[in-house]
Amino acid sequence: MSWLILPPALWLIWFTHRYGWWRTAVNYHQPRILMYHQIAEHQDGARFNGLRVPPEMFEKQLQWLTANKWTFLTMAELVEKRQQLPDKTVVITFDDGYLDNLTNALPLMQKYQAKATLYLVIDRHDNDWSTKKKKHHDSGELARDPKLTDQQVSELLESGCFELGGHTHSHANLKCLNPTQKIAEIKHSKTTLEETFNTQITSFAYPFGIYTDEDVDLVKQSGYTNAVTTDAGIDDLAQSMFTLRRVKISGKDNFYAFTLRMKNGIRGWSK
């Protein structure tokens, strides 16, 4: 191999590694469940910019989904219609309950008639949950980002574009809890959300995507009909409805990466 052709070859290896463009598409009958957190501009030097999809990029994604005839459903609708889903079904999900879901995401969703399921943490103000997964993530970065008040959550519900899902009281790391504490976090958070917002809660998201078989059983026993993880992928709904994988939408991805993820659910080599 001549050194002259090495740079393009290296470029091709990098490109292939980064995007996994060669992967075949997952059957379009299998719904894509997208995982978002914030629709917000990046912060200089911040650790968690991957969680912040800039509004301009979010609009481009919604525009593309609409132009390519994707059908927007909530998780409850997905379960209800799962025997007769149209091809190209997409469920947008937001985790945690950031204020920008109302200020930045909702106007765009209304413009494109999109829908979403919001997995809302109940104790979400001044709660630095990132330290529950990694102790050294203690800069308070995510705790400082404003969260929705209950009144603002009600506005989202009244818009008709949002439904709520459970995400525990405190964004708990379930791995660290005993069974009584787990029931309080999983089951009681469902009833609290239902009473506070006068709505039905049927879907659950495991905080940090951390769960055991025991947790899956508790979610079932608590009356949820489905649950999502943070594992990357696209599932056939004939499999378990309580460990559904999602397509991670990263604030660090460019638009091409988004279209590839919609196709195969994962990025590059990574799972």
Ligand SMILES: [Zn+2]
């Ligand atoms: Zn979360």
